Amino acid sequence: MPAYVIGQVEVTDPETFAKYGAQVPATIEQYGGRYLVRGGATEAIEGDWAPPRVVVLEFPTMEQLKKWYYSEEYKPLIALRQQSAKTQLSFVEGYIPS
Template identity: 50%
Template sequence: MPAYVINDMEVLDPALLDEYKKLSPPTVAQYGGRFLARGGRTEVLEGSWTPRRLVILEFPSIEQARAWAESPEYAPAKALRQRAARSNIVVVEGAAPG
């Protein structure tokens, strides 16, 4: 079942985040993931949540998403992101088809 990694980040260092954005896509693809949203415009439809920079990734499963997040391939990019931004990240299992 697909899983979605959702990252709401507050960018602290845009130049450093640009470096992260170069390093992370190959690692996402290596673990079977793909970007669904990457910092595009957001609109609040209900409630008070106002994401700053929202990124959504899709992986084949929660296990695959976790493998990517904890992988040695992603580690250098992750370290850059952690210096460049404050993140709130969750993974959610997708709904069954039908």
């Protein structure tokens, strides 16, 4: 079953965040993941959620997603992201209707 990282990102240091953004795609691909959403305009329709930036990643399984997130390749990039942005992340298992 596919699994997703859903993130809300508020960039606070664009220069440092650009370094993160340049390095992270290779780590995602290495673990079988791909971007479904990476930035772009957001529009609040219901409720209070109005994220400045949204990221959605898809991985083949929750196991692969966690291997990526806790990997040695991604670990130093987490620090870069946390230095340059306020983020909220969730891991979500997907559902494929039959």
